[in-house]
Amino acid sequence: MSSPENIETDVAIPEENLEFVSSCALPMPWATFQLHAFVDHVSGKEHLALALGDVGNGEPVLARVHSECLTGDALFSQRCDCGAQLEAALRRIAKEKRGVVFYLRQEGRGIGLLNKVRAYHLQDGGADTVEANLQLGFPADMRRYTMVVPMADHLGIKGLRLMTNNPRKVNALVENGIEVLERVPLVENRNPFNLRYLRTKATKLGHLLPSHDND
Template sequence: MNIKQSNIANLPTKYGQFKIKAYKDLDSNQEHLAIITHNFEQIDSPYVRIHSECLTGDTLGSLKCDCQNQLQLAMTFIAKEGGLIIYHRQEGRNIGLLNKVNAYALQDKGRNTIEANLELGFKEDERDYSIIEYIFKDLNVKKIKLITNNPKKIEFVQSIGIEITQRVPSITKANKYNEFYLNTKKSKMGHLL
């Protein structure tokens, strides 16, 4: 991998005090973030959330998903307990924002998220997690308490030799706009909801 890194900067947030570091994959031109508590390096097995970018949810507050709620839950929890949030910037399971909006339009016609991606010519999930391994190595992470419902993230973390000492569920309240989405994640993608 050909990676460029930023310096570490302070990031005061409404959730608490963090530090932030950016990583740019020069091959894909994608930029990712490590959001770290000040005591991160002193924790033997820190809490970690690998959060997949969702502009519509994280920033615009879309009710079609649970992304913003999961991110806020992780920020609040990790600010208190100590750890790391990796903001994995591969929008729409790495199909990009334009295609994600096209997938939304197909979902408006009754497709689930998987069917929409497939109809647009993509796999159900196009994400590449290799930058996560790079970030873990850069931050000297060996074992973690992983905050996730996604079995693919669990498998990936284990496959790169990181010990998961605990899996912490990231459960948020469903609403009438995201029930179908959450059911698809559970029944078709094996999410631990």
């Protein structure tokens, strides 16, 4: 099991480093969302918020804080549950006619796309998702969630009903001043290719997932 020092803690970043750029309508299969684009002037990365309905009316907002996963989100990879979680979150928001997805550009739990492919190669050789990151010289999870604060402020969001299985994500948002009033489970796409991945997320990263004792 990974030790605590291998899981990074969120470090506050001054919110003036994140700048709102523009917004537009984005028709999607489930509803027409409003797409808001931001740029982080420290990392140079762009982040997105997909909002539906009046998210700034003071009521808690159904939300997903989703870290980019090109292989899962765009290439339909079955090695993870990311793409299925993103689609399920958008569907739930469309059903409620109100909510937001914060789409953060931090591929591979923060190690980047090319290193993620290297990590997959190590997993093909027997490593689990945490072991692969560590073998490459990275912490188990390098993701940051501080950029959500200025994004939520821009949209006028005061509190979240957060769709996640990851208590660390909830804690990171709360520690940075975002009120999380409810954690909404988001268990999707358990399949033969990602059973070990899901088990590792539960046992080594603390995700709240159904038991895999019968796998």
